[in-house]
Amino acid sequence: MRPGIATRALTVMLAVATLATAGCKREERRFREVPPAADATTNVVMSTLQPGPSVVSVATEHPYDKDAFAIAQGQRLYVQMNCAGCHGLAGGGSIGPPLMDAKWIYGSDPANIFSTIVEGRPNGMPSWKGKLSNDQVWQLVAYIRDMSAQHRKDVRTSRTDDMAAIPDDQNRNRQTPRPSTNAPSSTKP
Amino acid sequence: MILQAPRYTQQSMVDPAGPKAAMVDHFWHFLIITASIVTAVVFITLLIALFKRRRPVEPQEPAVHRSLTRWVSASAAMTLVIIVVFLVLDFRLGRAIATVPAQTPLRVNVIGHQWWWEFQYPDTVPSNWISTANELHIPVGRPVLLNMSSPDVIHSFWVPNLSGKKDLIPGHATETWIEADSAGVYRGQCAEFCGLQHAKMALLVIADPPAKFNQWLTASRAPADEPGDSTAKAGKQVFLTAGCSVCHAIAGTNAGATVGPNLTHFGSRLSIAAASLPNNRGNLGGWVLDPQRIKPGAMMPPNGLEPDQLNAIIAYLEGLK
Numbered sequence: 223m224r225p226g227i228a229t230r231a232l233t234v235m236l237a238v239a240t241l242a243t244a245g246c247k248r249e250e251r252r253f254r255e256v257p258p259a260a261d262a263t264t265n266v267v268m269s270t271l272q273p274g275p276s277v278v279s280v281a282t283e284h285p286y287d288k289d290a291f292a293i294a295q296g297q298r299l300y301v302q303m304n305c306a307g308c309h310g311l312a313g314g315g316s317i318g319p320p321l322m323d324a325k326w327i328y329g330s331d332p333a334n335i336f337s338t339i340v341e342g343r344p345n346g347m348p349s350w351k352g353k354l355s356n357d358q359v360w361q362l363v364a365y366i367r368d369m370s371a372q373h374r375k376d377v378r379t380s381r382t383d384d385m386a387a388i389p390d391d392q393n394r395n396r397q398t399p400r401p402s403t404n405a406p407s408s409t410k411p
Numbered sequence: 412m413i414l415q416a417p418r419y420t421q422q423s424m425v426d427p428a429g430p431k432a433a434m435v436d437h438f439w440h441f442l443i444i445t446a447s448i449v450t451a452v453v454f455i456t457l458l459i460a461l462f463k464r465r466r467p468v469e470p471q472e473p474a475v476h477r478s479l480t481r482w483v484s485a486s487a488a489m490t491l492v493i494i495v496v497f498l499v500l501d502f503r504l505g506r507a508i509a510t511v512p513a514q515t516p517l518r519v520n521v522i523g524h525q526w527w528w529e530f531q532y533p534d535t536v537p538s539n540w541i542s543t544a545n546e547l548h549i550p551v552g553r554p555v556l557l558n559m560s561s562p563d564v565i566h567s568f569w570v571p572n573l574s575g576k577k578d579l580i581p582g583h584a585t586e587t588w589i590e591a592d593s594a595g596v597y598r599g600q601c602a603e604f605c606g607l608q609h610a611k612m613a614l615l616v617i618a619d620p621p622a623k624f625n626q627w628l629t630a631s632r633a634p635a636d637e638p639g640d641s642t643a644k645a646g647k648q649v650f651l652t653a654g655c656s657v658c659h660a661i662a663g664t665n666a667g668a669t670v671g672p673n674l675t676h677f678g679s680r681l682s683i684a685a686a687s688l689p690n691n692r693g694n695l696g697g698w699v700l701d702p703q704r705i706k707p708g709a710m711m712p713p714n715g716l717e718p719d720q721l722n723a724i725i726a727y728l729e730g731l732k
Contacts, residue, residue: 253703302670355712
């Protein structure tokens, strides 16, 4: 028996409702992080070499990987904290390395980016330990990953806040991260 | 959670405290009274028509027909006259409130942030330039020209007792003026929905006699006082080493960031958190530790300070008179 028009309409409505509910997660706004995520500093492992018996390191899950709001907050912090001063307004790089390309000197994992911000790196990257809350650092991590289009497309924004010479977030191609063997640029011009 | 608000004159559009608000208030009263009279006349006529004893008439009777035509024409003409009078007066009022009075105005830059107000008092000498937050000090009897801008979204400046609304638009400079007739504290409110904490984006206009205002201006140009006792000294250290100085500035120290409100003379402010709480030890402590409880979504993150650090930083900030 063919399904009646009412059944079909109901199916379509259910499908739309399911899609709409899934979309809600994208804009979830959490103002106070739960303690485990807020304490992620101690979980970051930068090297597989370590003393004693080998321990299986568990990758830190990025709390904001599907959160458009966090990416937007990260973008705001990126300008306010003057990351743009060295890395360029859209991550194109200037006296600091570019962030929108595929090259990652200190690792492309969310946890690697987190510790790069918190600990600082040689030749100019300051340590933000104690200056930004872990929440804010994670928001920055979300935006930095967004610059090379690491997030799912529907999480990324289709509009930029300012005039920009590059395509908007949704229409940029993902840069597959590759580790860079180049030493970070020194103070030489 | 009920938040006790700082003391101010009751926020009201029909209680004008300046010439601009008075003009709007007069026009508003004229509109209301005229409209009430018209409504009363219409309803009385309707009631008369309803309860009048009916007598059989021939509609085609020429005398009745003429009388009705006269009534309708007279009412239509009266309506037209009233509307034209409204229009002319409205146009004149619009011109009057858009024109800054001839007297040399005081210039203040108003910057609407999510979710607080920044007020800058520019000066030809750079070191005299002041930036303060959420409390606009103005002299009584002198027009104040407000140059307005916004770095994030559209806000709207509205102090009902002094002036109507004017939007602050990103990328587009706007200006308006206010003037206070009598000294007092007047509350204002952001009047354009601007996000999560729009409702708690208030401001206080503090109108003082010119001499007192100049005294305030001179005092505000000075750098912050050095902390006196050891607790406040420790507080300064906490301020400079913890996250505070990444966003806030205090003149006379190394903290010079412009992301959050300037705290140089914080201790002399009446309110905190964009005029949502009175400025006292308890509120300040609660705000510093967890702003997200008072204003969820505000840009300031929670600060996990130790009790003695918190005590010290409160002592330092409250001492910045």
